[in-house]
Amino acid sequence: MTTVSDSTVREPAALRAAMVSALRDEGAITSEPVAAAFAAVPRHLFAPDAPLELAYDLHRTVPVKKDENGLDISVMSAAHLQAVMLEQAGIAPGMKVLEIGSGGVNAAYLQELVGNEGEVTTVDIDRDIIDRARLCLDDAGYTRVKTVLADGETGVPDGAPYDRIIVTAAAWDIPPSWISGLTGNGRLVVPLTVRGTTRSIAFDRDGEGLVSRSYRLARFVPMQGEGAAEERKVMLREGVALQTDDVRVRLTAEVLNHALDAPRLERWSGAAFDLPDELELYLTFHLSSPARLHAAKDVVESGLVEASALLGVPALVSEDSIAYRTRRENEGIGVGFESGVIAHGPQAEALADEYVNLLRHWAQDHRRRGAATFRYLPGPAPTPLPQDAVLRRHGAVTVVWH
Numbered sequence: 297m298t299t300v301s302d303s304t305v306r307e308p309a310a311l312r313a314a315m316v317s318a319l320r321d322e323g324a325i326t327s328e329p330v331a332a333a334f335a336a337v338p339r340h341l342f343a344p345d346a347p348l349e350l351a352y353d354l355h356r357t358v359p360v361k362k363d364e365n366g367l368d369i370s371v372m373s374a375a376h377l378q379a380v381m382l383e384q385a386g387i388a389p390g391m392k393v394l395e396i397g398s399g400g401v402n403a404a405y406l407q408e409l410v411g412n413e414g415e416v417t418t419v420d421i422d423r424d425i426i427d428r429a430r431l432c433l434d435d436a437g438y439t440r441v442k443t444v445l446a447d448g449e450t451g452v453p454d455g456a457p458y459d460r461i462i463v464t465a466a467a468w469d470i471p472p473s474w475i476s477g478l479t480g481n482g483r484l485v486v487p488l489t490v491r492g493t494t495r496s497i498a499f500d501r502d503g504e505g506l507v508s509r510s511y512r513l514a515r516f517v518p519m520q521g522e523g524a525a526e527e528r529k530v531m532l533r534e535g536v537a538l539q540t541d542d543v544r545v546r547l548t549a550e551v552l553n554h555a556l557d558a559p560r561l562e563r564w565s566g567a568a569f570d571l572p573d574e575l576e577l578y579l580t581f582h583l584s585s586p587a588r589l590h591a592a593k594d595v596v597e598s599g600l601v602e603a604s605a606l607l608g609v610p611a612l613v614s615e616d617s618i619a620y621r622t623r624r625e626n627e628g629i630g631v632g633f634e635s636g637v638i639a640h641g642p643q644a645e646a647l648a649d650e651y652v653n654l655l656r657h658w659a660q661d662h663r664r665r666g667a668a669t670f671r672y673l674p675g676p677a678p679t680p681l682p683q684d685a686v687l688r689r690h691g692a693v694t695v696v697w698h
């Protein structure tokens with residue numbers, strides 16, 4: 297006989313099995329240890345107030361805490377992203393792992409992966425979150441996970457060095473403690489925001505610095521505390537903004553806004569547009585004066601700015617002009633879309649030329665997934681700063697293409 301309590305006991309297990317199977321199908325889980333960890337941890341116990349379907353959803357996060365403006369500052373990360381990052385981390389039994397940004401469930405996966413011989417520490421800057429994580433971990437039986445209340449910027453030196461450090465808030469920089477806190481062949485998996493886009497990057501140690509092994513697009517709540525992002529954002533007009541993390545870029549709102557009213561120049565590259573995140577990475581590291589253009593839906597509907605700016609698009613700016621990427625359907629070049637450029641202002645021609653050349657180069661030489669390698673070089677930036685280096689407080693990020 298099936299009682300109500302039987303069915304409530306069985307339902308999470310069925311949802312969990314379906315989740316693991318779907319994560320395998322989508323390529324997020326690629327190894328048996330990660331599959332076993334996801335099959336073992338009762339994920340719903342870390343989201344006790346959420347509907348079961350949400351707790352076991354592949355792509356949706358579960359809200360945990362919002363700031364005074366209603367923006368998420370803590371969520372239970374989506375299962376898909378957690379699986380991808382755990383695969384990137386390559387965790388083995390017996391390892392010592394630090395998680396920066398807690399919630400409980402990911403720490404439980406980590407404990408499953410390192411086993412009884414391993415150690416997991418999770419640190420959060422927010423007392424409510426770390427207390428909640430502790431309760432959930434205990435409730436689910438993961439009493440061995442160590443919980444720490446601190447700003448993850450300084451790592452958790454007590455337990456260092458770690459074989460793996462996994463960061464689960466969007467980082468803007470890599471503080472020295474994350475590098476020195478790794479063993480010689482340790483790995484850091486961090487959602488790093490560069491030029492306005494966040495990628496989960498698996499970094500191995502490389503001399504004093506770090507070199508990437510893999511990267512995947514990711515979305516995370518922002519890092520708080522000492523490591524919070526420093527970015528300039530200017531509103532050109534209602535619903536149109538430019539943002540940059542490049543100290544060399546000048547953004548003069550009034551003049552650039554004026555440029556938008558100048559007639560538009562349209563240039564087409566004759567090159568394929570696909571793999572937008574890979575193209576974007578290439579563009580943002582090669583444009584001589586990069587920013588990110590954002591436009592609201594009503595501005596796009598008015599025809600002033602192309603739809604590519606709805607989610608933010610790499611822009612090339614000069615003092616008085618602006619150029620950004622667009623696309624159009626074009627079956628003649630063998631793929632669905634062709635990339636192009638819209639430019640405004642007195643230097644529209646020059647900006648469009650520079651931009652279109654980059655679109656062509658990328659399509660010709662680098663149009664594939666994973667063509668880039670990131671490096672993080674700690675310490676004072678070289679002067680003059682190479683064009684393709686992104687400066688941070690503690691070092692610089694560079695990318696090479698293969």
Ligand SMILES: C[S@@+](CC[C@H](N)C(=O)[O-])C[C@H]1O[C@@H](n2cnc3c(N)ncnc32)[C@H](O)[C@@H]1O
Nearest residue numbers: 370372373397398399402420421448464465520
């Ligand atoms: C996406 S949530 C973490 C999700 C969690 N790992 C899980 O198991 O689902 C990000 C967390 O990072 C925390 N955080 C933000 N800045 C931090 C910092 N500087 N140090 C430690 N934790 C931080 C937030 O308080 C938030 O709880």
